[in-house]
Amino acid sequence: MKEPGRKEEANLPPCPNPNCAGSHVVRNGSHRGRQRYHCRTCKTSFGETQGRPMDALKTPAKEVAQALLIVMRGGSLRAAEEITGHKYETISVWLKRAATHAEALRQVLARDLHLSQVEIDEFWSFVHKKRGQLVSLTRQNAGDAWSKTGTVASSWPAPVAR
Structure with missing residues (x-):
């Protein structure tokens, strides 16, 4: 059961840092309409497409x-x-x-x-x-x-x- 006052964080991507063993990822705003995330374990900030084949393209x-x-x-x-x-x-x-x-x-x-x-x-x-x-x-x-x-x-x- 979730705690009162907290939203359930579902479908968050894993931390892309290979040295990070933690999985405490939270949403961290957006940049140019794309969701950003922050790993609270290793303090890494990353986008939803980081490390994917078409990362950082402006074209849809x-x-x-x-x-x-x-x-x-x-x-x-x-x-x-x-x-x-x-x-x-x-x-x-x-x-x-x-x-x-x-x-x-x-x-x-x-x-x-x-x-x-x-x-x-x-x-x-x-x-x-x-x-x-x-x-x-x-x-x-x-x-x-x-x-x-x-x-x-x-x-x-x-x-x-x-």
């Missing part, structure tokens, strides 16, 4: 997800630019950020698209440069990033990177 997550889905389904950056209205350079930056958090992005897309029976198919997502534009001065691993995505067996075909 729904628009970012739409642009990334266009590219992941085989569309070009230019096609995503025309459909979403965001510059292809910006979409490329989002794609690079998403590639660093590929597993977390897969979980978000699976949850947000309400996929029921998910078949996970691994594919290579070309992130840094197109293969035809690679030069000899580029790092050995530039160009490729490992990523995963999921689709419902009865819906659209699985995306394949070329």
Whole structure:
């Protein structure tokens, strides 16, 4: 039973500090319309999206997800630019950020698209440069990033990177 005069704090995120063993997180106002939190154990202040793939973006997550889905389904950056209205350079930056958090992005897309029976198919997502534009001065691993995505067996075909 809750104490009188205190609101029940439900669904608060855990403290992002890996050295903090406490879980006493409280709301701490908002900044630019986004909820802020404070851990009373380690005195860390953090936002609700800290440590997530699209942390600190000014563009709404729904628009970012739409642009990334266009590219992941085989569309070009230019096609995503025309459909979403965001510059292809910006979409490329989002794609690079998403590639660093590929597993977390897969979980978000699976949850947000309400996929029921998910078949996970691994594919290579070309992130840094197109293969035809690679030069000899580029790092050995530039160009490729490992990523995963999921689709419902009865819906659209699985995306394949070329």
